[in-house]
Amino acid sequence: AEPEPMEYVRVCDAYGTGYFYIPGTETCLKVGGRVRFDVQAANSYVANSDLGWRTKSRAEIYLDSASDTEYGPLKTQIVTRFDFDGTYNDGVHTTTSLIAANIQLAGFTVGLADSAYTVFTNYAGDIINDDVISYGGFEVNQITYNYDGGNGFKAVVSVEDARLARNGTDVWGNARYVDDDNYKVNVVGGLGYSTGAFGFSVVGGYDSHAEEGAIKARLDGTFGNITAFLMGAWSTDGDTTNAFAPGDTYGPWGDWAVWGG
Template sequence: MEYVRVCDAFGTGYFYIPGTETCLKIGGYVRFDAGYADAYRSDSDGTYTNSRAHISLDTASDTEWGALKTRITARFDYNPRYDVSTIDSNNTRTRLIEAYITWGGFLVGLADSQYSQFSGYAGDVINDDVISYGPFELNQATYTFDGGNGFKAMVSLEDDGNIEDDNLSNSGNGGVLVRGSASDWVDVVAGIKYDSGTFAASLVGGYDESEEEGAVKARISGTFGAFSAFLLGGWNSDGDRVNKYAPGDSEGISWGDWAVWGGAGYKFTDKVAANVQLSYTDNETFAATGNVQWTPVSGLLIQPEISYTSWDAIDEDQFAGMVRLQRTF
């Protein structure tokens, strides 16, 4: 019998796959949400519930050119309101969130757009992107330079998901849909960042080749003992339209020329914290969210949250509230 050996070279939670020099880490969470109304929709009403199982698998091994790693993340959501059009409703949704390889600074595969993740996401609230600050899951090829002193630089080529002609075929390709003729698909993202651990500043830009437009974002953040705060600002190259990197708000209304997000958090004790986030656009969409995070025991989160959204362009507003229970492992 081979005993499982702990692999501490890549962080907590890894163990050697028996008979190999590859390290494996298994993680995830189980979540239950219950709420009233939806901060993302101006016509939302009534109560809802959602249950999620989230599974992640990480592998890592040393090579002469650096660590070779992979990550797979999948989510399974059950919501009784997903599909009510038939008797045999499909209330469960399965999504592949991440599936990528990293090696020597390169990342290839499915991950959140570097435009959203490189500089850092918005606040520590659930409804953080009612005014969207960028795209998320997509295929990409990315290189990140890490100076080892807090400085990083990144360039990424991202699949825009658009098909520019109607001549499509899946013959001879294992059933995979492919373009019948060549077409452009690459969007470009680049950015720089400095992170000292207590203070961070970043600048990132993205170009949407389908729309021939783009956007730029700058973010600063800091942690000062129990208090943390961030400020994020975005500029849209064409304020009259949305593009991939200036996606507008949850009702599809453009930012206008700019959008801004700001937030703060305070950790009262090891078990209780609170967060607030405000965001606003040139087209006068306003979103505000606040929560309390209670961790009564390690790995268990109980989080009530309230949100308010106002869409000036359509003269609508919305209040919403929810509570989340999450067991992370």
């Protein structure tokens, strides 16, 4: 019998770099990941800390798929993370996290992803540790619609899993949460516009359990080889925290918070 012809992997460039066709299908796949090793001296979040050395190793795996439909590209995203804290060094303190698991089609994103309140303003700078003053939520189940007008105008509407119900506050004024069985959801909405050199976006979120929320705005600019941004947020109750005004290392960040870079 004649041998079957071998089908080599073909590059799929319709959805960006890194994709290839899964043999025998019209579905494209992209595989990626990273490994990171941290060495920490003392504790960056505690004044006059003398904890000494700490180490941490992290591995992440990225899987993205894409295929064409009559409604546009159908995409999926999976991000998994594995962390090992060297403080224990006993071989069993590896934590596993599912960072993203979502489906995207015709502007809709359903599943696990960072909160639209955080993503719409492009987080808070491209640095590793941007969490001293929290600027929104991260991994959350959601149903989100992103609109891109193709002329610089964009908009977002999102319904997100509220997950937990508020149950008072702790000694620092942070909200305490417990599991509940009601049907509340958090809501996010935002508008933005960008040109080649400047961009502006504003987004708001309402925490249905805390019955509070926050509004955040960001201004971006490009000046030759320099890019800069300024972002500010207002909390409806600066004495407590909510899903969209999570506070800082020491508790609520008050009525206002500002970021820049």
